[in-house]
Amino acid sequence: MATERSETGKSSNTNGLHVAIIGAGIGGLACAIACRRANPPLQVTVLERTPEILTIGAGIHIPPNACRVLTRFGLLEKLKQAGGYQVQDFTLRRYENGQVLVEKPLKDRMETEYGAQWIAIHRGDYQNVLLKEARAVGAVVLTSADVTGVNLASDRAQTLLLKDGRRISADVVIGADGLWSLTREIVLGRPFPPTETGDLAYRGTFTRAQLKGLKNERVDKLLEQSNIQVWLGPGRHAVFYPLRNHTEYNLVLIAADDLPTGVRTSQGSLEEMAANFEGWDPILNEIISCLKTALKWKLLHFKELDQWTKGAVALLGDASHPTLPYQGQGAAMAVEDGAILGLLLEKFQSAGIPSNQAEKNEKLESLFRLYEGLRKKRTEVNVAGAVHTRHYYHLADGPEQEARDEELAGLPGGRWKGLCSFNWGDAEYQQSLLGFDVLADTEKRFDEWLGDMQE
Numbered sequence: 001m002a003t004e005r006s007e008t009g010k011s012s013n014t015n016g017l018h019v020a021i022i023g024a025g026i027g028g029l030a031c032a033i034a035c036r037r038a039n040p041p042l043q044v045t046v047l048e049r050t051p052e053i054l055t056i057g058a059g060i061h062i063p064p065n066a067c068r069v070l071t072r073f074g075l076l077e078k079l080k081q082a083g084g085y086q087v088q089d090f091t092l093r094r095y096e097n098g099q100v101l102v103e104k105p106l107k108d109r110m111e112t113e114y115g116a117q118w119i120a121i122h123r124g125d126y127q128n129v130l131l132k133e134a135r136a137v138g139a140v141v142l143t144s145a146d147v148t149g150v151n152l153a154s155d156r157a158q159t160l161l162l163k164d165g166r167r168i169s170a171d172v173v174i175g176a177d178g179l180w181s182l183t184r185e186i187v188l189g190r191p192f193p194p195t196e197t198g199d200l201a202y203r204g205t206f207t208r209a210q211l212k213g214l215k216n217e218r219v220d221k222l223l224e225q226s227n228i229q230v231w232l233g234p235g236r237h238a239v240f241y242p243l244r245n246h247t248e249y250n251l252v253l254i255a256a257d258d259l260p261t262g263v264r265t266s267q268g269s270l271e272e273m274a275a276n277f278e279g280w281d282p283i284l285n286e287i288i289s290c291l292k293t294a295l296k297w298k299l300l301h302f303k304e305l306d307q308w309t310k311g312a313v314a315l316l317g318d319a320s321h322p323t324l325p326y327q328g329q330g331a332a333m334a335v336e337d338g339a340i341l342g343l344l345l346e347k348f349q350s351a352g353i354p355s356n357q358a359e360k361n362e363k364l365e366s367l368f369r370l371y372e373g374l375r376k377k378r379t380e381v382n383v384a385g386a387v388h389t390r391h392y393y394h395l396a397d398g399p400e401q402e403a404r405d406e407e408l409a410g411l412p413g414g415r416w417k418g419l420c421s422f423n424w425g426d427a428e429y430q431q432s433l434l435g436f437d438v439l440a441d442t443e444k445r446f447d448e449w450l451g452d453m454q455e
C-alpha cells in the first residue's frame with residue numbers, strides 16, 4: 001500500500017477516497033483544491049474534455065463569500081498577482097445620461113462587514129490560478145478526457161467511461177460539467193436542459209489604448225476608476241469595469257433574447273447591438289462603438305433542480321444551479337460547492353471509511369444528501385435573487401422606476417444598514433449572501449450527521 005505525505009507532514013495511505021471530478025471549470029478546480037488540501041489529502045483526478053484548458057472569457061467577480069474560501073486556500077495574493085483587484089465602488093447610473101443613482105462602497109467595507117474582499121478579475125486569469133494550484137497541491141488534471149458515461153454501482157467503485165475508450169474507477173464522482181451537464185442526466189435518469197431566462201448578453205473587452213483613442217474626458221475618468229459601473233434602463237442594462245491593472249476593460253450588455261430556441265450563441269450585427277442602446281448615455285455609446293464583434297449569449301437557468309445526487313455521485317456549479325449573472329454569484333456558488341464537498345469528504349474520511357464497498361457507498365449516498373441539503377436552498381435563493389435583480393434593473397420609466405431611484409438615492413452612503421426592497425441594498429439579504437460562513441456551517445452539520453449515523 002503506497003503512502004503519501006500531506007502539507008502538514010501527516011502520512012496517509014492511498015487507500016483513502018478517490019474522487020473523480022468531471023470538468024475543470026472554476027467549480028471543479030475549487031473542489032479539486034479543497035480535496036487535496038484535506039488532511040490527509042484525498043486522491044483526485046479531474047477529467048476535462050477540452051484538449052487544452054483555454055483561459056478564455058472576460059471579467060468576473062469574486063464576491064466576499066467566494067473570496068473567503070479562496071483566501072482560506074491561500075490564493076488571495078496569487079489572484080491579485082494575476083490582475084485581480086479590490087473593487088472600489090459599485091455605481092448604479094441612469095441609462096439616458098449616466099447620472100449616478102447611488103454609489104455603494106465595496107473596498108474595505110466588504111472586509112469589515114463580511115470578513116473578505118470583493119475582487120474583480122479576468123475569468124481566464126482566475127481559472128489559470130485555480131488550475132496551477134490544483135496541480136501544485138497534487139490533483140491529477142487530465143485534458144482530452146471526455147466523459148461519455150458513468151456506470152453507477154452500489155457494491156463496487158464507480159466507473160467513468162471516456163470517449164477514447166479509457167475507463168476510470170473512483171469512489172466518488174463529482175459532476176462539475178457545467179450548464180449542459182451529462183452527470184445531471186445520469187443523476188436524474190432523464191435530460192433536464194436549462195430554461196431560457198428571456199435575456200441575452202453581449203460580452204466584450206477593450207484595450208486601454210482603444211478607449212483612450214476616443215479622446216473623451218468622461219470616458220477617461222471612468223478608465224481611472226476601480227468601480228463597477230452599471231447603467232439601468234428599460235428592459236436592459238450595461239456593466240463596465242477594468243481588468244488586468246487597468247490595461248483592459250470589460251463590457252457586458254444585457255438585452256432581450258431574440259435568438260431562436262435551442263441556439264445558445266450566435267454572431268449578431270454591430271448595428272443591431274448598438275441600436276439596443278440608442279438614446280443611452282453618450283459615453284456608453286462611445287464605448288460600444290469600439291466593439292469589433294457582437295457575439296450574443298443566451299442566458300439560461302433553472303429555478304430548481306429536484307435532485308443533486310445519486311449514490312456516490314454529486315453535482316456542483318452550473319450543472320446544478322445555473323443562474324442569471326446579475327448578482328455576480330454563478331462562479332462564487334460553484335466555489336462554495338467545491339469547498340464544501342472537499343470538507344465533507346475530508347471529515348468523512350477522517351471518521352473512518354468502511355472497508356466494505358457496499359457500506360461505503362451507502363454512507364456516501366447519505367453524505368451527499370447532507371451536501372444537497374446544505375446547498376439547494378442557498379443556491380435557489382440566489383437564482384431567485386438574480387431574477388428579482390433583473391426586474392429592479394430593467395424597470396420601464398414610470399412610477400415604479402421613480403420609486404426605485406428615490407429609494408436608491410436614500411440609501412445611507414457607506415453604512416448600508418436596514419431594509420431595502422432591492423436585494424442589493426438590503427442589509428440582511430447581503431449578510432446572508434456575502435457574510436454567511438458556509439464552511440463553519442458545514443463543520444457543524446457534518447458533526448450532527450455523524451452523530452445520527454452512529455446512533
Ligand SMILES: Cc1cc2nc3c(=O)[nH]c(=O)nc-3n(C[C@H](O)[C@H](O)[C@H](O)COP(=O)(O)OP(=O)(O)OC[C@H]3O[C@@H](n4cnc5c(N)ncnc54)[C@H](O)[C@@H]3O)c2cc1C
Pocket residue numbers: 022023024025026027028047048049050059060061062145146147148176177178179181182201203252297316317318319325328329330331332333334
Ligand atoms: C455574462 C455572464 C457573466 C457572469 N459573471 C459572473 C460573475 O461576475 N461572477 C460569478 O461568480 N459568475 C459569473 N458568471 C457565471 C459563471 O461564469 C459560471 O457560473 C461558472 O463559470 C460555472 O462554473 P462551473 O465550474 O460550474 O462550470 P463551467 O465553467 O461551465 O465548467 C464546466 C467544465 O466541464 C467541462 N465538461 C463538460 N462536459 C464534460 C464532459 N462530459 N467530460 C469532461 N469535461 C466536461 C467543460 O469543458 C468545462 O471546462 C457569469 C456568467 C455569464 C454568462
